[in-house]
Amino acid sequence: MAKLTINGPHDHTQHFSLRGRARSFRYAGRGIILMLRSQHNAWLHAIASFLVVFAGCLFGLSPAEWCWLVLAIMAVWTAEALNTALEFLADVASAEFHPLVGKAKDVAAGAVLISAIGSALIALLVLGPHACRFLNDILHPLH
Numbered sequence: 001m002a003k004l005t006i007n008g009p010h011d012h013t014q015h016f017s018l019r020g021r022a023r024s025f026r027y028a029g030r031g032i033i034l035m036l037r038s039q040h041n042a043w044l045h046a047i048a049s050f051l052v053v054f055a056g057c058l059f060g061l062s063p064a065e066w067c068w069l070v071l072a073i074m075a076v077w078t079a080e081a082l083n084t085a086l087e088f089l090a091d092v093a094s095a096e097f098h099p100l101v102g103k104a105k106d107v108a109a110g111a112v113l114i115s116a117i118g119s120a121l122i123a124l125l126v127l128g129p130h131a132c133r134f135l136n137d138i139l140h141p142l143h
Contacts, residue, residue, distance in 0.1 A: 041080060052127070069122065087105055087108070
């Protein structure tokens, strides 16, 4: 049986090297930038992530609370990245509309929505009590 090799920038036949790992990080960074440039929803995720981190800093969250928020943010970004990758691959596989490609894209978008809703619920559970105390302190400063 012939050995399958891949030629090009993502050649996985090489041995471990620091240079190779650095290249992998560059490819990953390039992918994140591509996602941000090509996906409008990624910008919404970026804004939401920034607001959640800002609120977390403002409220002085505990390490456990930060863990929940980091997990939630990571879940949304991971789902968005996988959705973007699937969309790119689906567009290559079928340049014209194909019902199954459309279904695959819809399911992947649904995964992002599920992740975003779950993350919003986590953010409400973690930040909600802090926000209520913060507002109560502003509205009733003498209590």
